[in-house]
Amino acid sequence: MKKKKIRNQVISLLKSLNSEQKAKQEEILIKTLIGTSEWKRSKIIALTLAQKLELNTDKIIEKAWSEDKIVVIPRTKKDRKMDFVVYKKDTPIEVSSFGLKEPARHLIATLKSDIDLIIVPGVAFCETGFRIGFGGGYYDRFLANYEGETVSLVLNEQQVGLFEVDSFDIPVNLLITTEKIIRKIK
Numbered sequence: 001m002k003k004k005k006i007r008n009q010v011i012s013l014l015k016s017l018n019s020e021q022k023a024k025q026e027e028i029l030i031k032t033l034i035g036t037s038e039w040k041r042s043k044i045i046a047l048t049l050a051q052k053l054e055l056n057t058d059k060i061i062e063k064a065w066s067e068d069k070i071v072v073i074p075r076t077k078k079d080r081k082m083d084f085v086v087y088k089k090d091t092p093i094e095v096s097s098f099g100l101k102e103p104a105r106h107l108i109a110t111l112k113s114d115i116d117l118i119i120v121p122g123v124a125f126c127e128t129g130f131r132i133g134f135g136g137g138y139y140d141r142f143l144a145n146y147e148g149e150t151v152s153l154v155l156n157e158q159q160v161g162l163f164e165v166d167s168f169d170i171p172v173n174l175l176i177t178t179e180k181i182i183r184k185i186k
């Protein structure tokens with residue numbers, strides 16, 4: 001099946017997922033994440049401030065801060081590129097043209113090579129680690145020359161079978177579902 005069709009199907013499944021069921025799954029996924037060695041050994045963790053439809057990252061952020069980890073969040077740039085900026089309680093946030101909450105333009109970006117772990121968001125994921133995002137190619141571009149760890153947390157509604165991947169699609173190294181952890185063999 002084509003990525004676009006799967007993306008639309010999963011988005012409508014997520015729209016009909018009730019918030020209690022979503023929260024229950026999120027709790028399991030986050031508990032699993034913080035038990036992994038990838039989480040434990042990471043000092044600088046990249047993640048997004050989630051939209052309502054996406055996995056809620058608030059608890060991950062709180063947990064990271066409580067463990068003295070550094071959280072960095074994305075900021076979109078021109079040419080569908082992005083960088084990541086340190087996120088603290090007092091970080092000035094602006095709303096981007098897409099309506100996303102992003103760190104202010106004047107803040108200095110973190111070096112890509114300093115990021116230990118990226119929690120890669122997405123709409124749909126298959127067991128091979130390949131993902132379907134919102135279609136901007138932002139993560140595919142960023143991950144193309146990133147050498148650290150990548151993980152995605154997958155709600156049941158987001159698990160899909162194999163799909164046609166493109167040459168520029170980059171899979172994640174680690175997938176966490178409510179049932180299991182899937183590690184890509186390196």
Ligand SMILES: Nc1ncnc2c1ncn2[C@@H]1O[C@H](COP(=O)(O)OP(=O)(O)OP(=O)(O)O)[C@@H](O)[C@H]1O
Binds near residue numbers: 132137138141169
């Ligand atoms: N490394 C790259 N260099 C240039 N263009 C790219 C690269 N990666 C992806 N793209 C472009 O991005 C567009 C969107 O790709 P795709 O549909 O796979 O997005 P996505 O994976 O859903 O988005 P995201 O990565 O933001 O989650 C494609 O049309 C592709 O041309």
Ligand SMILES: [Mg+2]
Binds near residue numbers: 131132133140168170
């Ligand atoms: Mg892609």
